[in-house]
Amino acid sequence: MSLSIQNLTASIGDQPILKGLNLEVPKGEVHAIMGKNGSGKSTLAKIMAGHPDYTVTGGDVLMDGVSLFSMEEPDARARAGLFLAFQYPMEIPGVTIANFIRAAVQARLPEGEELEATDYYANLYAKMDALKIARAFTSRSVNEGFSGGEKKRCEILQMSMLEPKYAVLDETDSGLDIDALKIVSEGVNALRSPDRGFLVITHYQRLLDYIVPDKVHVMVDGRIALSGDKDLALELEARGYDWVTEDALATA
Amino acid sequence: MPAIAEETEKPNIDIDRSVGDFSYKMDYAFDAGVGLNEQTIDYICDVKKDPDWVRAFRKDGYRKFLEKPMPTHWASHDLDNIVFENIRYYLSQGVTPSRSWDDVPEEMKQTFERLGIPEQERKYLAGVEAQFDSEAAYSNIKAAVGEQGVIFVGSTEGLHKHPEIFRKWFGKVIPSSDNKFSALNSAVFSGGSFIYVPPGVKVKHPLQAYFRINAQNFGQFERTLIIADEGSEVMYMEGCTAPKFETSTLHSAVVELVALKGAKIQYVTVQNWSANVFNLVTKRGLAHEEAEIKWIDCNIGSRLTMKYPGVIMKGRKARGEVISIALANDGQHQDTGAKMIHAADETTSNIVSKSISIGTGQSTYRGLVDIPPHRKGCKNNTECDALLINTNSRTDTYPAIVARGNKNACQHEASVSKINAEQIFYMQQRGLTEGQAMSLAVNGFVNDLVREFPMEYSVELKRLIDLEMEGSVG
Numbered sequence: 001m002s003l004s005i006q007n008l009t010a011s012i013g014d015q016p017i018l019k020g021l022n023l024e025v026p027k028g029e030v031h032a033i034m035g036k037n038g039s040g041k042s043t044l045a046k047i048m049a050g051h052p053d054y055t056v057t058g059g060d061v062l063m064d065g066v067s068l069f070s071m072e073e074p075d076a077r078a079r080a081g082l083f084l085a086f087q088y089p090m091e092i093p094g095v096t097i098a099n100f101i102r103a104a105v106q107a108r109l110p111e112g113e114e115l116e117a118t119d120y121y122a123n124l125y126a127k128m129d130a131l132k133i134a135r136a137f138t139s140r141s142v143n144e145g146f147s148g149g150e151k152k153r154c155e156i157l158q159m160s161m162l163e164p165k166y167a168v169l170d171e172t173d174s175g176l177d178i179d180a181l182k183i184v185s186e187g188v189n190a191l192r193s194p195d196r197g198f199l200v201i202t203h204y205q206r207l208l209d210y211i212v213p214d215k216v217h218v219m220v221d222g223r224i225a226l227s228g229d230k231d232l233a234l235e236l237e238a239r240g241y242d243w244v245t246e247d248a249l250a251t252a
Numbered sequence: 253m254p255a256i257a258e259e260t261e262k263p264n265i266d267i268d269r270s271v272g273d274f275s276y277k278m279d280y281a282f283d284a285g286v287g288l289n290e291q292t293i294d295y296i297c298d299v300k301k302d303p304d305w306v307r308a309f310r311k312d313g314y315r316k317f318l319e320k321p322m323p324t325h326w327a328s329h330d331l332d333n334i335v336f337e338n339i340r341y342y343l344s345q346g347v348t349p350s351r352s353w354d355d356v357p358e359e360m361k362q363t364f365e366r367l368g369i370p371e372q373e374r375k376y377l378a379g380v381e382a383q384f385d386s387e388a389a390y391s392n393i394k395a396a397v398g399e400q401g402v403i404f405v406g407s408t409e410g411l412h413k414h415p416e417i418f419r420k421w422f423g424k425v426i427p428s429s430d431n432k433f434s435a436l437n438s439a440v441f442s443g444g445s446f447i448y449v450p451p452g453v454k455v456k457h458p459l460q461a462y463f464r465i466n467a468q469n470f471g472q473f474e475r476t477l478i479i480a481d482e483g484s485e486v487m488y489m490e491g492c493t494a495p496k497f498e499t500s501t502l503h504s505a506v507v508e509l510v511a512l513k514g515a516k517i518q519y520v521t522v523q524n525w526s527a528n529v530f531n532l533v534t535k536r537g538l539a540h541e542e543a544e545i546k547w548i549d550c551n552i553g554s555r556l557t558m559k560y561p562g563v564i565m566k567g568r569k570a571r572g573e574v575i576s577i578a579l580a581n582d583g584q585h586q587d588t589g590a591k592m593i594h595a596a597d598e599t600t601s602n603i604v605s606k607s608i609s610i611g612t613g614q615s616t617y618r619g620l621v622d623i624p625p626h627r628k629g630c631k632n633n634t635e636c637d638a639l640l641i642n643t644n645s646r647t648d649t650y651p652a653i654v655a656r657g658n659k660n661a662c663q664h665e666a667s668v669s670k671i672n673a674e675q676i677f678y679m680q681q682r683g684l685t686e687g688q689a690m691s692l693a694v695n696g697f698v699n700d701l702v703r704e705f706p707m708e709y710s711v712e713l714k715r716l717i718d719l720e721m722e723g724s725v726g
Contacts, residue, residue: 049677049681050677050680050681051677052673052677073680073685073686074677074680074681075680075681075682075683075684075685075686075688075689078680078681078682078683079683083681084681086678086681089678090674090675090677090678090679091675092675092678092679092692092693092696093669093696093697094695094696094697094698094699094700095692095693095695095696095699099692100679100682100692101682103682103684103688103692104682104683104684107682107683107684107685107688108683141696158682162682162683
């Protein structure tokens with residue numbers, strides 16, 4: 001059981017972005033992808049989630065053996081258990097967080113089955129308590145006027161309510177101060193489980209002090225150039241990315 | 253006995269997509285035939301046993317209808333596609349509505365049951381009138397409300413039984429000559445409600461009318477007159493549906509409201525016309541001193557809707573309000589707005605309009621706010637927000653605010669926003685289908701206005717928006 005990315009190539013327009021990417025995240029593990037801006041990290045996240053701007057030109061992504069690309073619509077992949085925590089979560093004016101998550105939970109129920117409101121709110125409030133989110137939060141419009149920290153906490157709350165099999169966290173640390181980073185990381189750690197895999201995309205090693213990964217991968221020019229354990233992140237922090245880039249180019 | 257069309261005998265599994273899309277084959281007892289001339293009007297007068305003054309009123313309306321040009325110098329040229337000689341102007345099974353659902357002819361009763369009217373009546377309404385083509389099939393008011401002296405009957409019964417009130421106000425707020433379609437309505441009006449609320453009486457629950465078009469090539473011309481006497485309060489709600497026919501249908505109502513000193517009238521419309529209906533309606537209220545008239549108007553469906561509810565504030569401290577939501581789906585045009593005439597000092601008006609345009613749908617806002625130079629202490633607030641869904645959508649805003657003089661305050665805000673692909677992608681990533689995502693975004697856009705609707709209607713409105721959005725995704 002894993003999220004298995006196999007020789008994935010993809011482009012935007014005529015521009016190739018992923019150039020044969022291989023990566024396997026076994027269920028129960030947390031893997032980190034690090035890399036310079038423009039190396040294709042966020043693109044990978046969007047392609048897996050089914051963003052319409054990108055074209056997959058080759059390879060496959062198997063989620064517990066089922067090809068993500070066999071599910072055309074992004075919502076089908078989401079309901080099958082893939083969650084993407086966005087780097088820049090979108091605002092949805094007039095739609096409260098409570099109603100938004102409720103619609104998402106409802107969308108996972110079989111046709112004709114209606115979500116029980118009292119059960120839903122009991123569950124929502126329990127999850128919010130665990131993430132130290134005040135009750136008043138639920139009546140605010142999704143991401144509208146939120147601080148960076150609030151947006152990311154809202155993403156984690158959605159993740160905890162939707163209970164995905166695999167979660168991709170795209171630059172979750174961007175825009176967070178150290179306190180917010182700790183809270184968000186605690187939330188993610190609380191959701192670590194043998195039944196769930198994480199792919200954490202980040203630019204900085206800092207996040208990995210709080211969300212300690214099982215493996216670290218370095219992405220260079222649309223491919224994984226180097227993989228290692230959590231100490232690789234520290235090495236990258238100390239030495240920068242350029243030495244990996246040179247190695248990657250040397251072996252290409 | 254009239255035969256029920258075969259396709260309606262078995263329950264239609266698609267029924268929830270468009271609850272109003274069904275029709276019954278009827279043999280009408282009274283049918284004015286196709287086309288409009290003096291004889292058509294005489295036929296209607298004879299069937300309805302109109303008094304002479306009404307016959308004269310109709311004939312005068314007919315002349316004005318013929319004289320007036322189509323307003324295509326400012327309005328949509330689609331109006332030219334209405335073929336008046338192909339329309340049927342009067343169809344009924346009789347002019348007297350039943351007081352009990354048991355006495356309503358079977359097909360009509362089934363129609364209203366499918367639309368949920370008797371159930372709503374039991375649950376939360378003070379009175380109901382259910383109009384089927386030209387006449388009300390059912391009209392009743394709860395005993396407790398009737399005992400307070402509240403009159404709630406059809407326009408025909410109103411003019412026959414209560415001429416002293418009816419005649420005093422009828423055609424006074426909206427003269428026949430107001431526009432081509434108010435003139436047409438004056439010529440052939442039938443059905444609609446007449447309501448009188450005595451001084452100081454506050455009707456707790458809403459009175460509701462339901463306007464149902466069943467016949468093809470038909471024109472529905474209801475005429476509603478509501479008079480709230482001093483210090484009284486009433487809420488009136490109307491719903492409208494028609495089946496989808498190949499040919500176009502005309503709905504052209506005139507609604508006049510009179511709120512006497514300190515009275516309050518709320519008029520709520522949730523229309524869900526099928527895409528073949530020309531909906532050309534004139535609505536206006538007259539607010540006396542310290543009176544308040546509020547139009548809550550929700551326009552979904554129709555081929556072309558032209559409707560600009562207005563309030564003439566003729567007494568000091570009168571208030572007028574128009575809250576409107578319009579949703580123009582593929583091929584539809586919602587041309588809506590509001591008119592606020594400040595005819596006295598210290599009068600206040602508020603207009604909040606939200607429109608949604610989808611696909612080739614087109615929304616137009618037309619507003620008129622008039623504050624003459626010698627007025628003092630008048631206030632107007634106008635907000636129009638438009639939401640566009642996909643690049644073909646079109647929205648136009650024509651706010652005319654004429655505030656002459658310097659002792660008044662006006663405020664105008666307008667915005668246009670789009671649901672962008674990134675928002676839809678974000679919601680889809682949470683598991684919502686594209687249709688569900690759009691529906692949620694649209695509901696979010698109108699959310700603050702929907703709160704103004706009575707509970708039952710806001711649920712209905714949300715459901716209608718869901719259906720429209722589901723249907724609009726390819």
